[in-house]
Amino acid sequence: MATSYVGEARKRVAPKKQRVRPVIERLAAEHADARIALSFRSPLELLVSVMLSAQTTDVNVNRVTEKLFVKYRRPEDYLAVPQEELEQDIFATGFYRQKAKSLRGMMTMLIEEFDGEVPESFDDLLRLPGVARKTANVVSAERGNAQGIVVDTHVRRLSQRLGFTRQEDPVKIERDLMKLVPREDWARFPHLLIWHGRRICDARRPECEVCPLALDLCPSSRVR
Ligand code: SF4
Numbered sequence: 134m135a136t137s138y139v140g141e142a143r144k145r146v147a148p149k150k151q152r153v154r155p156v157i158e159r160l161a162a163e164h165a166d167a168r169i170a171l172s173f174r175s176p177l178e179l180l181v182s183v184m185l186s187a188q189t190t191d192v193n194v195n196r197v198t199e200k201l202f203v204k205y206r207r208p209e210d211y212l213a214v215p216q217e218e219l220e221q222d223i224f225a226t227g228f229y230r231q232k233a234k235s236l237r238g239m240m241t242m243l244i245e246e247f248d249g250e251v252p253e254s255f256d257d258l259l260r261l262p263g264v265a266r267k268t269a270n271v272v273s274a275e276r277g278n279a280q281g282i283v284v285d286t287h288v289r290r291l292s293q294r295l296g297f298t299r300q301e302d303p304v305k306i307e308r309d310l311m312k313l314v315p316r317e318d319w320a321r322f323p324h325l326l327i328w329h330g331r332r333i334c335d336a337r338r339p340e341c342e343v344c345p346l347a348l349d350l351c352p353s354s355r356v357r
Contacts, residue, residue, distance in 0.1 A: 274319065
């Protein structure tokens with residue numbers, strides 16, 4: 134039975150503090166290309182892309198922003214058209230009304246308080262309309278200033294399977310991970326888990342047989 138495999142694997146692995154570095158190293162070797170999947174050329178494009186990626190795929194966002202970023206280059210451009218036009222331009226990302234409203238609020242604040250630039254400070258990012266902790270985390274990490282660890286559905290599942298957290302709530306999972314993961318790895322850690330989750334550790338059918346963590350680093354491994 135599956136549970137007995139897991140029970141055996143649990144006994145076999147070391148405590149999480151001893152496993153976290155080898156897990157990072159092995160995933161980095163396995164997924165050397167792991168990076169953010171959104172396409173952007175500036176902090177503003179990064180911020181907009183991350184904001185639009187809520188409830189949709191990165192591929193879908195890239196398809197939309199390919200045209201969007203030709204038409205909207207500066208914060209002022211998002212305010213120069215009627216809201217309905219912006220809604221149409223981001224329609225394919227879903228939740229387009231709320232996203233258009235947030236984008237316009239965000240651009241207004243960027244112009245009024247930050248000279249039209251995306252702020253560096255994590256707290257300033259969080260003040261922008263439509264920017265929650267996850268968005269601020271992604272933007273900060275991509276700018277080389279990670280202040281936390283991005284937790285999405287893959288990071289949550291993998292962290293639980295690897296025994297790095299028992300929590301369900303993303304904020305609590307992030308807190309557990311920040312205590313465990315070395316700070317210099319805060320930016321790349323979620324990318325490694327996301328790519329591993331997409332390629333090998335699928336939600337329904339994890340391919341433990343080909344997983345580089347299976348034998349000695351994963352307490353959920355089904356490989357003996
Ligand atoms: S694929 Fe299997 S061994 Fe690898 S991380 Fe997922 S559950 Fe663990």
